[in-house]
Amino acid sequence: MADSANKTIIVTEKRSRFWSRIGWIGFLVCLALLIAQSDARKSYFDRTGGIQERFFSGETNANNKIAVIHVSGAILTGSGFVKQQIDRIRQDENIKGVILRINSPGGTISGSHYLYHHLSELRKARNLPMVVSMGGVAASGGYYIAMAVGPGENLIYAEPTTTTGSIGVIIPNYNITGLLDKFGVKDESIKSHPLKDMLSMTRPMTDEEKLILQDYVDESFRRFKRVILATRPQLKGTAADSLQDPQSEKDLATGQIFTADQAMQSQLIDQIGFVEDAVARIRELAGLTDRNSKVVEYRRPFSLSGMLGVASAPDRIEHDSRPQAEFWNATAPQAYYISTTIPPLMSSLPLAK
Numbered sequence: 001m002a003d004s005a006n007k008t009i010i011v012t013e014k015r016s017r018f019w020s021r022i023g024w025i026g027f028l029v030c031l032a033l034l035i036a037q038s039d040a041r042k043s044y045f046d047r048t049g050g051i052q053e054r055f056f057s058g059e060t061n062a063n064n065k066i067a068v069i070h071v072s073g074a075i076l077t078g079s080g081f082v083k084q085q086i087d088r089i090r091q092d093e094n095i096k097g098v099i100l101r102i103n104s105p106g107g108t109i110s111g112s113h114y115l116y117h118h119l120s121e122l123r124k125a126r127n128l129p130m131v132v133s134m135g136g137v138a139a140s141g142g143y144y145i146a147m148a149v150g151p152g153e154n155l156i157y158a159e160p161t162t163t164t165g166s167i168g169v170i171i172p173n174y175n176i177t178g179l180l181d182k183f184g185v186k187d188e189s190i191k192s193h194p195l196k197d198m199l200s201m202t203r204p205m206t207d208e209e210k211l212i213l214q215d216y217v218d219e220s221f222r223r224f225k226r227v228i229l230a231t232r233p234q235l236k237g238t239a240a241d242s243l244q245d246p247q248s249e250k251d252l253a254t255g256q257i258f259t260a261d262q263a264m265q266s267q268l269i270d271q272i273g274f275v276e277d278a279v280a281r282i283r284e285l286a287g288l289t290d291r292n293s294k295v296v297e298y299r300r301p302f303s304l305s306g307m308l309g310v311a312s313a314p315d316r317i318e319h320d321s322r323p324q325a326e327f328w329n330a331t332a333p334q335a336y337y338i339s340t341t342i343p344p345l346m347s348s349l350p351l352a353k
Contacts, residue, residue, distance in 0.1 A: 051084050051298045057279065058294035065092070066282055068099045068275075068297040071115065074338070075107025075141050079114070085298050086118050090126065096293065097282040098123070098130045100149065101275060106141025106166065106338035109220050116227065119148035129285035133278035134158040134269070139166035139257055141337035143268070144224060147231040156269045157278045158260040165263060166339035167228065168255030169220045171213055176201045220335050225253060234267050257339060 056068060069085045089095050100119065106112060123130045132138075132146045132155060143164055149155045158164055180186070180202060187202035198209045205213075229235060235252075252258075252266055263269045271277065279295055286293075 051081070051088055051300055053088075053296050054299055056295040056297045057276075059291055060294060062292050062294045063094050064286075064288055064293040065095045066097045066099060066279060066286070066288070066293060066295045067092070067095045068101050068295060069119070070101050070103075070297065071142070071145060072103045072135075075104060075111040075115065075145075077108075077111050077114070081300065082115055083118060086122050088298060089128075090122055095126075095128065096288060097286040098128050099275065099278050099282055099295070100130060100132045100146065101135065102132060102138040102142050102146055103135030104142035104145070105137050105139050106144070107336060108141070109169070109335050109337055112141035112144045112337045113223075115145050116148050119145065120150070123148065123150060129282055130155070131278045131282045131285070132156045133275045134162045134164060134260075136161065137163045137339070139164055139339035140168065140255075142339075143167065144227060144337050147227050149231065151231055151233055154270045154281055157271045157273045157275075157281070158263060158269045159274055160260050160272055162260045162263075163257050163339075164260070164268060165252065165258035166255055167224060167253040169217045169224065169335050169337060170255075171199065171217060171335045173199050173205065174201050175204060177203060217335055220337075221253075224337065232267065255339075 058066070067085075067089045069082065069089070071082050089098065119130070122128065130149045132149050134142075134146070134157065136159075138146060138158070143166070146156055187200065189197060189200075191197050194206075195209065195212070197203075198213065199205070252268065258266065258268065260269065260272050264272055271281075283289060283293060
C-alpha cells in the first residue's frame with residue numbers, strides 16, 4: 001500500500017509541472033502578441049520609421065537641441081530616411097536649430113524638390129534657424145536642397161575640398177542602334193503614338209522629340225534658377241549675375257562644378273568651414289551656447305531584416321529596392337538635377353558610420 005501511495009504522489013507532481021509549463025508558455029505567447037499589437041499600433045501612427053536619436057556633441061544633459069539632418073547619396077524619390085528625420089524634428093519642441101549636412105551629387109528633379117519643399121516647410125513652420133554644412137559633394141540637386149535654408153548671412157558652409165555647383169538639368173539618353181544593327185536586333189514595339197517611346201535607345205531621336213524634351217529641360221532649369229535666386233538674392237545685379245543673363249561670361253548655371261574657393265568667390269556659398277563651424281553659427285542664430293545645448297543626429301533602428309538586406313514593410317511602401325524595380329526606376333525617362341550623365345541607381349542612404 002505504501003508503494004502504491006508513493007506512485008500516486010509522483011504522478012500528481014508530474015501533471016502539476018506539465019500544466020505549469022503550459023501556463024507559462026501561454027502567458028509568454030499572449031505577452032508576445034500584446035507587444036506585437038502595441039508595436040503595430042505605434043508604427044501605424046509613427047511617420048519617423050522608428051529612427052533613433054544619437055548624441056553628436058555639446059552638453060550631454062542640455063534640453064536645448066540642435067539637430068543634424070543627413071542627406072547622403074543619390075536622390076530618387078525624396079521619401080525615406082531624410083523625410084523621417086524631418087518628421088522627427090517637427091515633433092520635437094526641444095530642437096532650436098537645424099544643421100543640413102549634405103553629401104550628395106543630386107538626383108531626380110522630383111526627389112530634389114520634394115526634400116527642398118519639406119525642409120523649407122520645416123524651417124518656416126517651426127521658425128527654426130537652418131545652416132548648411134556641405135561634405136565632399138553638394139552638387140546639382142544637392143545644391144538645390146541647400147537652398148532650403150532661405151535668405152540670410154553666413155548660412156551655407158562648404159569644406160575646403162567640397163565639390164559644388166553643377167547647376168543644370170540633364171535627361172540622359174543613349175543611342176545603341178549601331179550595336180543592335182551589328183547583332184541583327186530590331187525594335188518592333190507596338191505604341192499608341194509615335195511620341196510614346198521618346199528616349200528609346202533603339203532608334204535615333206527625331207527633331208520633334210528634341211524640341212519637346214528641350215522645352216521640358218528649360219522649364220525645369222528655370223525652376224532651379226528661381227529657387228537659387230530666392231535664397232541667394234546677392235546674385236542679382238552683381239558681376240556674378242549669371243543666373244539672369246545666360247550670355248554672361250561669368251555664367252554659373254552651365255552645369256560646371258566648382259571648388260569651395262571658386263564657389264566662395266562666386267557667392268554660391270557663404271563660408272569655408274567644417275560642420276563644427278556650422279554648429280557655432282546655428283548656436284549664434286538660435287541664441288544658444290555650448291553649455292546649454294547639445295547637437296544630435298539620427299540613425300535607423302537596428303533590425304535583423306536590415307542586416308540581412310530585407311526591406312521592411314514601410315520601406316516597401318516608400319521605395320521598392322528589388323533589383324528589377326531599381327532597373328525600371330533608373331531607365332524611366334526623366335530629368336535629373338545631378339552632376340553625372342549616368343542616372344542614379346541607388347536611392348538616398350543614411351550616413352554610414
